[in-house]
Amino acid sequence: MTTPDTAGSTTPAPEAAAPTAVQATNVEKVFSTSSGQVHALSDVSLTVAPGEFVSLIGPSGCGKSTLMRLIADLEAPTGGQLSVFGKSPDRARRDQDYGIAFQKAGLLPWRTVADNVGLPLQLHKSSTADRKARVAELLEMVGLADFADRHPDQLSGGMQQRVAIARSLAEKPRLLLMDEPFGALDEMTRERMQTELLRICAETSATVVFVTHSIPEAVYLSDRVVVMSPRPGRIAEVIDMKLQSTDERTDELREDTSYFDMITAVRESLHGRSGQGGTQGSGRTSTGHGVENR
Numbered sequence: 001m002t003t004p005d006t007a008g009s010t011t012p013a014p015e016a017a018a019p020t021a022v023q024a025t026n027v028e029k030v031f032s033t034s035s036g037q038v039h040a041l042s043d044v045s046l047t048v049a050p051g052e053f054v055s056l057i058g059p060s061g062c063g064k065s066t067l068m069r070l071i072a073d074l075e076a077p078t079g080g081q082l083s084v085f086g087k088s089p090d091r092a093r094r095d096q097d098y099g100i101a102f103q104k105a106g107l108l109p110w111r112t113v114a115d116n117v118g119l120p121l122q123l124h125k126s127s128t129a130d131r132k133a134r135v136a137e138l139l140e141m142v143g144l145a146d147f148a149d150r151h152p153d154q155l156s157g158g159m160q161q162r163v164a165i166a167r168s169l170a171e172k173p174r175l176l177l178m179d180e181p182f183g184a185l186d187e188m189t190r191e192r193m194q195t196e197l198l199r200i201c202a203e204t205s206a207t208v209v210f211v212t213h214s215i216p217e218a219v220y221l222s223d224r225v226v227v228m229s230p231r232p233g234r235i236a237e238v239i240d241m242k243l244q245s246t247d248e249r250t251d252e253l254r255e256d257t258s259y260f261d262m263i264t265a266v267r268e269s270l271h272g273r274s275g276q277g278g279t280q281g282s283g284r285t286s287t288g289h290g291v292e293n294r
């Protein structure tokens with residue numbers, strides 16, 4: 001698209017640029033409750049580029065889930081602007097531009113595991129054969145191939161989470177919104193799922209916004225880690241992970257000094273002791289409460 005400039009010739013319009021995946025500008029969120037107002041987010045500005053993996057980390061109650069819910073159009077901001085691929089969150093939700101895997105698995109109890117995973121494909125009317133093949137592939141990936149015909153209440157919490165992750169990936173969405181998706185998994189499974197997630201992102205060029213309480217998890221997965229400070233939630237610092245690109249990371253990274261250096265950088269930022277490598281934000285957290293070093 002072009003727009004005429006003052007001299008009458010044409011210049012590329014700003015909209016012609018590739019849209020960012022997620023753009024938050026001066027976002028505010030205040031909840032009104034019977035016992036008063038809760039100021040959950042204050043002046044949050046963040047740009048996530050297409051294909052980028054960005055993690056949000058911060059003390060319990062700092063507004064990580066609220067920010068995710070705003071991006072996913074499950075809540076509306078009380079101030080500022082949000083866009084997803086240049087569209088309103090509402091439009092992006094209706095266009096099914098993203099897959100969601102949130103803390104609570106959110107599975108439909110009356111559907112089998114396979115039917116839960118295949119739901120997005122069914123809603124988009126993909127053929128039965130395609131759906132079956134994709135569901136089988138996803139269940140294999142999350143280690144639940146033998147549980148396809150079970151119902152969610154017959155699975156452990158971690159297994160239910162894996163079903164929700166498989167479902168979020170069903171349509172290879174270009175944006176994944178993941179809120180502590182690996183929280184209920186044992187450590188071995190968690191590491192396997194992390195590696196698998198990076199592989200999927202490399203394959204599909206998906207953008208990911210990821211909430212976690214685990215510093216090592218945030219470091220291992222991310223291009224950038226967004227450190228948030230307590231209420232009202234603000235962005236304290238955005239730290240670039242000075243590691244190899246996410247599509248080249250393997251389990252070996254978990255034993256590399258560069259990885260430990262980045263863990264230290266995020267830890268120190270959470271404790272309000274850094275500033276090195278940050279690219280944005282001003283506040284400092286006074287506590288890392290609710291954040292795990294594992």
Ligand SMILES: Nc1ncnc2c1ncn2[C@@H]1O[C@H](COP(=O)(O)OP(=O)(O)OP(=O)(O)O)[C@@H](O)[C@H]1O
Nearest residue numbers: 031033038040059060061062063064065066067290
């Ligand atoms: N629907 C709501 N009504 C009122 N207050 C809310 C609502 N949702 C969240 N809050 C409040 O907003 C603040 C931020 O909550 P949020 O769940 O976003 O934090 P979080 O960083 O994700 O926390 P955690 O790490 O414990 O999951 C908290 O004080 C919470 O009590």
